[in-house]
Amino acid sequence: MPKYQFDKWTDLYANRTGRLKSSAIRDLLSVTQRSDIISLAGGTPYTRDFKLEKIVSATTACMLNQGNDALQYGGSEGHVGLKKHIVKMMSADGINVDTEDFIVTGGSQQALDLIGKIFIDPGDVILVEAPSYLGALDAFTCYEPKVVSIPLDEDGVRVDELEARLRELAAAGIKPKFMYLVPNFHNPAGVTLSAERRRRLIELSREFGLLLVEDNPYGRLRFEGEDIPSLRALDEHVIYLSTFSKIFSPGIRLGWIMAPHPILEKIIFAKQSADLCSSSFTQRVVEEFLNENELDPYLNQLVKTYRSRRDAMLAALDEFFPPEATWSRPRGGFFVWARLPEFIDTTEMLAEAIGQKVAYVPGRAFFADGSGANFMRLAFCYPSEEDIHEGIKRLAGVVKDQISLYHSVAGLLRAPAQTEEKAGN
Ligand SMILES: Cc1ncc(COP(=O)(O)O)c(C=O)c1O
Known part of the structure; x- marks a missing residue:
């Protein structure tokens, strides 16, 4: 049976079924599992060091x-x-x-x-x-x-x-x-x-x-x-x-x-x-x-790994991200939360980022009211420190491009008004 069929059962579903959507994270993960993409998207625990x-x-x-x-x-x-x-x-x-x-x-x-x-x-x-x-x-x-x-x-x-x-x-x-x-x-x-x-x-x-x-x-x-x-x-x-x-x-x-x-x-x-x-x-x-009391030693090892990755991400953000951006400095866990200028929509920017072979989760996914368009979640839990450095560098390039694009378009839009003003003088 073909996987993508016309859904002829829509009149049978309960109202709440209309609210069930594929999550933004799941859709994303399917793309970011490609080995050529550095994914800062999924909150995937790092299980590879496990004995x-x-x-x-x-x-x-x-x-x-x-x-x-x-x-x-x-x-x-x-x-x-x-x-x-x-x-x-x-x-x-x-x-x-x-x-x-x-x-x-x-x-x-x-x-x-x-x-x-x-x-x-x-x-x-x-x-x-x-x-x-x-x-x-x-x-x-x-x-x-x-x-x-x-x-x-x-x-x-x-x-x-x-x-x-x-x-x-x-x-x-x-x-x-x-x-x-x-x-x-x-x-x-x-x-x-x-x-x-x-x-x-x-x-x-x-x-x-x-x-x-x-x-x-x-x-x-x-x-x-x-x-x-x-x-x-x-x-x-x-x-x-x-x-x-x-x-x-x-x-x-x-x-x-x-x-x-x-x-x-x-x-x-x-x-x-x-x-x-x-x-x-x-x-x-x-x-x-x-x-066998195996959890605590494993946890200590995990904390060390995640701490170094957090440090790598914060260092790369400090080095590459533009001054218009700000971000959280977590003291644990998996995630950095970055805020970009209001004119950037991180959902729209994602296609550019994936084009540069780096991924993140757009902020809007985390707000019940659909706001948060200029935020993004960056996960440091899974990629290596080298990949985090390279991923943030690539992402910074995408963000800087968006900022320059905005300023050049805003400049173009302002230009006729200035001309008119001059003409009026
Ligand atoms: C805040 C929070 N709660 C719950 C979960 C779900 O975790 P579990 O794997 O235990 O279902 C996650 C997973 O990312 C999470 O971040």
Whole structure:
């Protein structure tokens, strides 16, 4: 059967299906996987330094020690052996929980979808940062909310703006269902929410009964500075998500979500209807891997790699980018967020960049209201330092061309007016 057929079933789809679009990132990745393109686009964790023999032994141990269970369905809540390790990791992050206080999910992306599923009716108001994680916007949008965006700056979300919006909404009798945030090493903005703003956010959540959803995939990838207590450590009513994707492997598809018990119960029901349970097999392989205390040394190595790549990107931006551009200086995670002059549209510029064999993600993808046209996300996680240097150099050339083009067109447009003025004199 031909792959590209006329879709004669359009009258059958649910309304929400119209909101399901191929994500900008996925479309892009298909082009940027070409070996001649330096991709600063995808937030792909660097898994190439992983010693595969360690996974071979963990898989062998899994089969020998618990092979039958690994091949069976498991509980929707997740495998207790793995959850005990997550409890230890959480306690090191200042979050004291029991194995019953959270469930294992198919990556944190599934957790985002489950949150949308249990909270959002069409037209409900939800709050997000602007910019926000594209995958979360996609997951929530499917449930047809009205998305209210709160801007962020170098210290994370603007809590003063949030307070103003909460007051406006309360005055209009509207109670937002939740606010979604990525406080550490934000995707895409690279910024971290300050300790002071975290405290203020918790105060506001209490004052307005606002449920907070804290997504923390990058918190353990800190390059320098002190950890800042998570929102969940400050208040146990916060819904908290994390994942093994960025600290170990995205291929195993394992994350976790903790929430107050009444909410967690609904999330479990939603998960049961989505996939019954996360993979019994990969949960046990990761358990065996963690039994050997292999994660921390691997994480230290990852942090070193990502730190050097971040340094390479910032150095290349300083060297090549024009003075009209500014960018974030992340202290961890995967991303630098660059701002170009307002007259540049990074979605339109992408074709030029790909022509020069370099790719990034255009800013607009990360804003629910379609703004952000002059921003771009630059990921330093996957390419080598040499490729980052070369990629930023090529991109700087594209940006400078856009700026010169704008000035020459603007000059041409100004010219007749000046002539007329002269004539008038
Ligand atoms: C902020 C954020 N949340 C969630 C995810 C999804 O991760 P997972 O692989 O755990 O589904 C990502 C992946 O890029 C992310 O950046």
